[in-house]
Amino acid sequence: MILHLAVILGFQLLGELAVRGLGLAIPGPVVGMALLLTLFLLIPRAAEAIRPTAQxxxxxxxxxxxxxxxxxxxxxxxxxxxxxxxxxxIVFSTVLTIAVAALVFVGVARLAGGAADE
Structure with missing residues (x-):
């Protein structure tokens, strides 16, 4: 479990280093999470090993x-x-988030050929 926590926090650190080093306008933990997702896609065993700690x-x-x-x-x-x-x-951002999420859902449903375009 300690090793898995170290891996998760290590990827957060990598994300922070990448963001600060490259001057990106993205939060470091988001970049770290994307890097961790890349690891999981490349090595599915890593995802299964870290799953209990993440849960x-x-x-x-x-x-x-x-x-x-x-x-x-x-x-x-x-x-x-x-x-x-x-x-x-807070109210404006909540309403905007719900509206954008609904539009994205409808767009993805149309791309996937769902019944949302009826």
Whole structure:
């Protein structure tokens, strides 16, 4: 399990190094995840070996949101003064995300020859 965690974090580090070294405007963990996916596609045994550790991390994913909650509580005064713009940004981005996801779904369904174009 420790080795698998080291592999996951190592790919995150590789992603960070690539982003900073190349000056990309993509988050390093996203690049690291793409590199890890490439490894999994090239060596399927690696995906099967890391699966239990990844599922364990996903099962406890809610624990990773505790620092974000503490940050919000720690900055309630700032949130109080900028609450309306934050609320507008959250609502707008949520609606935009749902709309884009729906359009992508319809587009993929049409490409796949599904019944979404009826």
């Amino acid at each position: 364990g991390l996903l099962a406890h994913l809610s624990l990773l949101f505790v620092p974000a909650g503490v940050g919000v509580v720690g900055h309630l005064d700032t949130l109080g003064s900028a609450g309306l713009p934050v609320l507008i940004a």
